[in-house]
Amino acid sequence: MKYDKNSDLVTLNRTQVSFRELKPGFGAEIINSDLRNITPEAARDLVRIFHRHGALLVRNQDLNPDELESFLSAFGELEEHTLKENCLEGHPFIYILSNRLVDGKPIGAHNDGIGWHTDYSYREEPVMCTMLYAKEVPAEGSDTIFADLCAAYKDLSRLKQEKLNDLTLHHSYKHFMETRVYNQTKINSKIEQENPDVYHPLIRTHPVDGRKALWVSTGTVTEIVGIPNPEGLNLLEELVEFVTQEKFTFRHKWQVGDVLIWDNRCTLHTGTLYDDTKYIREMHRLWVKGDKPF
Ligand SMILES: [Fe+2]
Structure with missing residues (x-):
């Protein structure tokens, strides 16, 4: 995608939708928008706002699965999910996150x-963005927290930036599935073959405007190439601690009807636990295809 800074600014000034930041310098909440009846022009404006703000929130929506897929298609081609068994029947692009049981069986992850x-x-090409749509949410807990990885990179000293600029992370789905604490699922050899190890830069460039992100992650990372463990993973841990300081994070408290879309090219996120003996949570998750990080 070619980015023309000036034309984008002009378009944003004529935007058909209004928004406020989720926190200073990060995220955008779209005000008074009904995504069922959004015009193609307004959808394009939402996409433009999304590319610059890291996350987009639209509250009070009432969307069926077809409407969710149709709206998110304005952001790009939808991506299917790794574990098909948690997808909504007839909707391979909609993954269910839930603790609900129907006839004794879990309806999602x-x-x-x-x-x-x-x-x-x-x-190799991680998803560009993720959308969660809140169908049912616990009264407490189950927040999603985001870290602004561009703000974190900007905050590093020039010297530290230079030290990190050329580093590469080794990511492994197999390692992730074998070591994750929650929701352990046995992977079969087919899924393992479909998900070979990949290498991504630690410092990622946003393809839309060139801003740099300190693109750390946990779970899938086995090493920083060229730095033997434990030194490499200690450095990774130190960097994750750095980017997740309160000054770089935003905590989203869910309401039913929330649509939240975040940019995986420049944010890190985590779910938080809730009392699953007391509450039911049901979210629909959709992904949009991304490109190779550089
Ligand atoms: Fe996630």
């Missing part, structure tokens, strides 16, 4: 996404 990570980092 429970406690998925606990721990700081960026989605699909174990693939």
Whole structure:
């Protein structure tokens, strides 16, 4: 995608939708928008706002699965999910996150996404963005927290930036599935073959405007190439601690009807636990294809 800074600014000034930041310098909440009746022009404006702000929130929506897929298609081509068994029947692009049981069987994945990570980092082309739509939410807990990885990179000293600029992370889906604390699922050899190890830069460039992100992650990372463990993973841990300081993070408290889309190219996120003996949570998750990090 070619980025023309000036034309984008002009378009944003004529935007058909209004928004406020989720926190100073990060995220955008779209005000008074009904995504069922959004015009193609307004959808394009939402996409432009999204590319610059790291996350986009639209509250009070009432969307069926077809409407979710149709709206998110404005952001790009939808991506299918790794574990098909948790997808909504007839909707391979909609993954269910839930602790609900129907006839004694789970309808989706429970406690998925606990721990700081960026989605699909174990693939050659990780997903560009993730959308969650809140169908049912606990009254307390189950927040999603985001870290602004561009703000974190900017905050590093020039010297530290230079030290990190050329480093590469080794990501492994197999390692992730074998070591994750929650929601352990046995992977079969087919899924293992479909998800070979990949290498991504530690410092990622945003393809839209060139801003740099300190693109760390946990779970899938086995090493920093060229720095033997434990030194390499200690450095990774130190960097994750750095980017997840309160000054770089935003905590989202869910309400039913929330649509939240985040940019995996420049954010890190984690789910948080909730009392699953007391509450039901049901979210629909959709992904948009991304490109190779550079
Ligand atoms: Fe996630």
